[in-house]
Amino acid sequence: MNGTAIAETPLAPASAATGDAPAMQAAVLAGPGRFAFVQVPRPRPGPGQLLLRLEGCGVCASSLPVWEGRPWFDYPLPPGAPGHEAWGRVEAVGPDDVSGLRPGQRVAALSYAGHAEFDIAEAAAVLPLPVALDGMPFPGEPLACAANILARSDIRAGQTVAIVGIGFLGAVLTRLASQAGARVIALSRRAYARQAALRFGAEEALDVADVYAATAAVADLTGGRLCERVIEAAGLQSTLDLASALAAEGGRLVIAGYHQDGLRQVNLQQWNWRGLDVVNAHERQPARYLDGMRRAIGWVQEGRLDPTEFFTHRLPMSRLDEAMALTRDRPDGFLKALVVPEGMA
Secondary structure, three states: OOOOOOOOOOOOOOOOOOOOOOEEEEEEEEEOOEEEEEEEEOOOOOOOEEEEEEEEEEOOHHHHHHHHOOOOOOOOOOOOOOOOOEEEEEEEEOOOOOOOOOOOOEEEEOOOOOOEOEEEEEHHHEEEOOHHHOOOOOOHHHHHHHHHHHHHHOOOOOOEEEEEOOOHHHHHHHHHHHHOOOEEEEEEOOHHHHHHHHHOOOOEEEEOOOHHHHHHHHHHHOOOOOEEEEEEOOOOHHHHHHHHHHEEEEEEEEEOOOOOOOOOOOOHHHHHHHOOEEEEOOOOOHHHHHHHHHHHHHHHHHOOOOHHHHOOEEEEHHHHHHHHHHHHHOOOOOOOEEEEOOOOO
16 A cells, blocks of 8 residues: 655645644645645534544546546645545534444545544544454445445346446445345456456456447357346446447446536447336435445454555545556556545544
8 A cells, every 4th residue: 555656745834723622634735736735624523523633535537527637626725625535533522412432433435525533523524444344454344335325236146247437436346246146247448447357256357448349358258148237337438338239128327427528428228228227326315325324334343344455545645646546547557546634644
């Protein structure tokens, strides 16, 4: 989990915190491609809330558009945004009862300003981490996504499952689907990702540089039946088209990629003709996220899933722009970056 061999960059000059509130360091997305690092007052938990001292935060590909810049975004973002894959320890509780949670307890959380030393989370959006997981990085939100996508996919033993796009999410789903007894065919343009998918349980790993060749290869591997389940996990028009082409009659097409950079077109004639169930596997209800996170915690505790296999880069917060660039460029050896407070890298 080491960062790439790029020279360490110092923190940008910090602004002074205001008032008497304790200060914390936070990343502020000041403009496209540019995080600044400032001192701001530490937030205070309100009723039903917790203050978390963060141990780290994952970097999500869904944050790339706002980091790269789009005409509809306004800058600067609030301190800590758009970090939403944080974990850490409870520092303080709000003024009312938050049963079962106490200072010092290690937790995973659904919070939204995780690129900072501290963040606020609703107590209802926090899960304690077992003592057995002490010391293990645990970005609960993306692991919850994987658990929920698996549930929505309804993968069963003996099925053939195509996973289109092998980044962090596709890699985790490859592991989980193969554990469920499915035959997994992984598809990615990156040779490193294809090799990783084979390590994580895929029986075949195909290049998608030639979409027609990839489709023909899957047809050949399945005797023309194609795949009972197809998970699209890249968030591109091209991968959505490929995933649609790989779904068998009566199969299920699961859209797990984050399509937020514009409109998409779908081959509805193909979907109709094949009688596909099409599932948008993105959850928006916090309770559903918590259910997925709870399942993921259980899998890790049982030894079914080791999330550290998928965390390939760990960088200090001062290198957050670099972590974003790695997430965008996905060089060989990369699946997911974690960003941690200064002094914890």
